[in-house]
Amino acid sequence: MAKPDVLTPQAQDFPQWYQDVVAKAELAEGGPVRGSMVIRPYGYAIWERVQAELDTRIKAAGAQNAYFPLFIPESYFRREAEHVEGFSPELAVVTHGGGKKLEEPVVVRPTSETIIGSYLAKWVQSYRDLPLALNQWANVVRWELRPRLFLRTTEFLWQEGHTAHASEQDAHLYSLRILRDVYEDFMVNVLAVPVLVGRKTDKERFAGATTTWATEGMMRDGKALQMGTSHELGQGFSRAFGIGFLDEEGQQRHAWLTSWGASTRLMGALIMAHGDDHGLRVPPRLAPVQVVVLVVKAEGGTAEAAAAVVAALREAGVRAELDVRTDSSFGRRVVGWELKGAPVRLEVGPRDLAEGSVVLCRRDSGTKVPVGLDRAVAEVRKALDEAQGSLLEEARRRLGAGTVECSSVEECQEATLSGFARIPGSVLATRADGMDGEARLNAMGVTVRLLQRPDGSLPAADQDLNELVAVVARAY
């Protein structure tokens, strides 16, 4: 007897599928204020794994965690012209406090360049103070008119790194180090999303940056998602906030800054890059629950055997959870864990136990095989390794197959209905109908995601457009 679909099929309505997964996998729901979001325990458990993996890499790159205020004097934003222009439409401003109108309105941080800059100005005095690398885990607010859970919410969680360097070259190298060793490494090796790396066009650049580097992933509907950005800020903020230092020769200089961030939007990447019609598929290295040991029914010593398997798995360093909720039907629990995307499920039933085995089910491929109880831990570890590789490989194939070489703006229109298009950088500057190529792409709902060298490698910060390739796509 055919049950109705658990989720709206992706092929039928991808945005609806996305909303269904977020709700049914118990990741998040909307808050009472438009654009706000409640992250539920399972969603937050995944985010905590994202944080842990990113935090380790950020610290390995030499940055230290700190915390700066949520409230920023409005005047700080006016000090850097491009920055204020870019952010003013989406600021939330507090005008009252303690029952009184405030002397100066206070901005709820949309990002912290300004307030951190004001402290860097105090802390940086000498070239010996540099480089100074800080990171903070925080919430930020950017007023949104079109919210989508995780992808675009008024308040979101992220990490933002802020560094000061003695030279432009040092700042440049550091921003690339973060891009590759923190973001790209995490996304490929943990999230199993094969990202493209490159430079943003002037139009897509962060407000106040001289250069923005980004990682971009392809979702299962062929649209692009920006997943982590690293900015070279030049000396603009240093001049605005007086971040100066004496160099070895006793010369007063302005510091070169960078900033870089990745947000809860990565949850959207996880969902849309790997999820299928049965729900989430969480890569094992990320999964808060790598294995669920499911008691089929409470007879024949199944509960005891399952508990022993969980203990053995945990002993071996596997994140395992026991599901003994036999007051709920077997099928319901299976569907529930599939929705949540637990990479491996071990089914422990009386029939299996009689044979001295359990059934190992893989979420990524749907395969089920009986394994001997004595080999369960080893088989689970093998399955987790294979699932991690297989999810990445599947996403890589999709990215490859969904990327088309084009030579004109017009060709991009069709190509970007289902994936990415690569066009010569020179096309972006080519004018027609009174618009340049990038504007014509934008007019048809397509944006330039990245500029790369033709072989896909990173360009120089100032490399001429004519020597580069533009990756264009519809984007979230």
Added chain:
RNA sequence: CGGGGAGUAGCGCAGUUGGUAGCGCACCUGCUUUGGGAGCAGGAGGCCGCGGGUUCAAGUCCCGCCUCCCCGACCA
């Protein structure tokens, strides 16, 4: 801000020519179940967005207000 819809149980919805509130899912209790969303029986749950008006009587008709959703310009 411009155009189009909707407000009824936790969620999704129905509610006829006005007659005092219903369905599915979820929830609670009991029994039987549990190897891919269990079945049966019983039960709980409502300021019908808010305010006014018409009427013997308003979820339904009239007026006003509020809120939310969808579509067009920016954004991780």
